[in-house]
Amino acid sequence: MPKRIPVVEKILSANDRLALDNQSKLDAAGVFAINVMASPGAGKTSLIEQTIKGLEGRLRIGMINGDIATSFDADRAQAAGATAIQVNTGGDCHLDAVMVQWALSQLDLGTLDLVIVENVGNLVCPADFKLGTHKSVLVASIPEGDDKPYKYPGMYRGVNAVIINKIDLLPYVPFRMDFFKKGIEVLNPGVTQFELSCLTGEGLPKWLEWLEGQVKGFNKNRRN
């Protein structure tokens, strides 16, 4: 006779546990980490470049870049002044906690204040895989269209900040900002939002200020 065994276990609980290990390692080293997610071409790497340059001399930054192949993005982060580790996922559409565990072991955490993880360009899969970072940031961009929160609710649900990049293109591209923001509001009420352009630099200072504040707040909480 078959027997029913109740399981009731979250399917990615193994990844979640490892993500907690990663966070403990970061906490012990006093390093704040963010997970930057977006579709391909939204401007993740440009944002990270601008962030590294903008915070030069204020924060020591390490970068973990996940891509299916190549190290172009890690090279760009390195050129901008960060220590960068490339993770080639070999076809996987997302970073997971195991990959980040390896990448963290390659960084000298004692010399860093902030680790920026650039996830694989994808609005579906990365949302399900916790990495152990302290905050998640989603980069949306004007040319992607204003319907993305409605099409990819899972991604918009789980993030701590939404960046709307390429606002310099607003005069040229149909984009209903109110429709876009209404979708975000239902999915993630009160989430922090930044409208900026990595090309012109408009709006970047507010983002940099927020990020620096997050790192300082993290260190303050640690000392208390």
Added chain:
Amino acid sequence: MHELAITESVLEIAIRHAQAQKAGHITDLYLVLGQWSSVVDDSVQFYWDIISDGTIAKGATLHFRRVPVVLGCQDCGKEYQPTNEEFACPDCGGTHAKVKTGEEFRLEAIDVEE
């Protein structure tokens, strides 16, 4: 493509629970997936047939229970299902909602034999 990682995780959890009960064979798995959990049933089934081969779960049937998204309006209390282009409350137009169901992502139970 993240269904491979998900399916591997399902297999690991199922085998662990079966072995804890000293069961020799897993015949059925009951998965609960919310509409917003972005997992494709067919892909999970495809990977399942490959990776369960040679394990005590070989040939087991996967049962998927899909849970629709239900939002609870925080302004007027109405529970509703959002449409593709409208997430706001259909009664009061409020945009303060809590996700009641639709994000489930778990293995609920397994059937095993000696």
